[in-house]
Amino acid sequence: MRGGHDLGGRQGFGPVNPEPESEEPIFHDEWERRVFALTMATGMLGQWNIDQSRHARERQHPVAYLEQSYYENWLAGTEKLLIETGLISEGELRSGAATEKCGKELRIPDAEAARKILTSGGPAAREIENPPRFAAGNEVIVKRRHTLRHTRAPDYAQGCRGLVREHHGAHIFPDANCDGEPVAHHLYSVEFPSRELWGGGAEPFDVLIDLWEPYLTLVDGNGE
Amino acid sequence: MSSDHSHLPSETELRAKALESLLVEKGLVKPEALDAIIETYQDKVGPRNGAHLVALAWTDAEFRQRLLADASAAAAEMGYFGRQGEHLKAVENTPEIHNLVVCTLCSCYPWTVLGLPPVWYKSAPYRSRAVSEPRSVLAEFGAELPEEVRIRVWDSTSEMRYLVVPMRPAGTEDWSVEQLQRLVTRNAMIGVEQALAPERLAP
Incomplete structure (x- = not known):
């Protein structure tokens, strides 16, 4: 859900003011x-x-x-x-x-x-039968979703195009786990250049976000 | 979220107290367990653990390889394992890449190696700006990076937890692990600062 917690890229909060x-x-x-x-x-x-x-x-x-x-x-x-x-x-x-x-x-x-x-501790990694659909180097798009349910696909990345950098194996999928169904899906580290997230005027840097397979579509169209 | 912790409403204090006595009265929590939980994160688990791993990585090439390949396993070798450290990944700063860690959705943080996160890490300004203007956030911490250094921001949206391995400061070639550890601040392992230069160590 896009609640008050989904803060990436929001503006107007002022300086960080860290305590030493x-x-x-x-x-x-x-x-x-x-x-x-x-x-x-x-x-x-x-x-x-x-x-x-x-x-x-x-x-x-x-x-x-x-x-x-x-x-x-x-x-x-x-x-x-x-x-x-x-x-x-x-x-x-x-x-x-x-x-x-x-x-x-x-x-x-x-x-x-x-x-x-x-x-x-309580590891979130699980063995699952189906193989990962994406591999390092694949271009993916984060699906846009408007849901009141719990999700870990941050608003600022939805609709953006990134590059799969690493497959972390399968991890418990938060969206389902929140409903008490601890199913697992493949988890990837996906890299987004700042201009993709914030437009051409952004300072140059990259953001890496951990995203589960159901959040993503393969850019060449074979993914979905 | 409010970062002013000096004038919290006493209503919250009362609510917390009332909840605790209710839960104890109902037998749903044991006071000794509460004490054990607090003691763990107040006295035992903290950024000294992470600083130890970084100093080892600086001095032992094989340990560095193991840390970068599987940080959970490398940390467990040193006895650092548990909640919020099950899936640890170490990301190394180089002259070309500077890593910065945030959790825009809540406050995910590698407890086993850094302890509990500081207030600013959980605050709206940091969580909103680390992914949209990291260079100006770093500047507020006093970390000025050369123009050519590429910043890589890690948004901890899953149970993966990130530990930044800062660059080893110059002039520390013959230092021991114990000495080096003192240069590795918590903030350097989140990526908002560099490791301390030797001359900045308090005598």
């Missing part, structure tokens, strides 16, 4: 630390995946997404997922008091289990 690296704390406030940990810990309950978690943050009014700080968006997304999966109710969230049983058999990670989940 040596002075920047990892968290700027105690509540950020708590929101980070709560989001990670509830994610470990296995009731939603990473794309559903991203989509929960994206499904906000764009003004809210842009006005809130990063961890405020995390908090909003986590609250939404907890309610939608029935782990907590709206009433409980408002009152702060537990009044209902969640009714699910869940394995709640202790410290050791949490550490293990963090250090073992």
Whole structure:
């Protein structure tokens, strides 16, 4: 979806204003630390995946997404997922008091289990039967799509022509994973010259974007 | 997104507290697990890991090859593996190419080697401009690149995670891995700066 999160090439946000690296704390406030940990810990309950978690943050009014700080968006997304999966109710969230049983058999990670989940990771690569349709050197176009669903094809690249640079194998496809269907598609690194993305007046550089096969059409017409 | 973190509404603080006590009361999270998660990213995983890999790549040609061929495996050799580092790719700066990493859609970042991303990396100005005017973004970080250097921006739209291997500064030929590591800043491994010149190291 083209929500407030799809920021590539948007204008008017001003300078980056980075804090000096040596002075920047990892968290700027105690509540950020708590929101980070709560989001990670509830994610470990296995009731939603990473794309559903991203989509929960994206499904906000764009003004809210842009006005809130990063961890405020995390908090909003986590609250939404907890309610939608029935782990907590709206009433409980408002009152702060537990009044209902969640009714699910869940394995709640202790410290050791949490550490293990963090250090073992969860690879997105999968073996699939069908061979890749594109190879390094192919010219492709990113399909234009207007969808409310979660997607990782950024708006600024849609309709643009690029060159396949590398095939990463097949990875879980976010658009389907967000609907709870962890199917995999071939993933490619596709290179776009800046003039293709932004027109002839752009400073010269290249952007490489990771794009899944269903996002792409082969330029010679054989791809689709 | 707002980058002003000094005056956050206390409403958010209260909401976070209320949610935590609700979840603990319902038995959906264990406080000890929350502490373990915070401790992992506050104290254990951070940009020192990435700096170690870069310094090794600068000093050991075989390790450099392994890092560029399969960074997840090379990082795992050093014990750096886990969440947000499952599919790591190292991209090397050269006199012709300068690499810069962004995630325009959210905040994807190689946690296993850099820790959690800084605020600016997650901010609207960086996410919007890194893919449309990278040279002026670099200038704001004080990195002026020669005209002939081609910038290559990596937009992390998938679970692939990118680590920039900056160029080794001149005058460090006889330096050890431990010494070199101190020149490799987090920002250099995102690509918004070069590695520090030796004279810029604090004594």
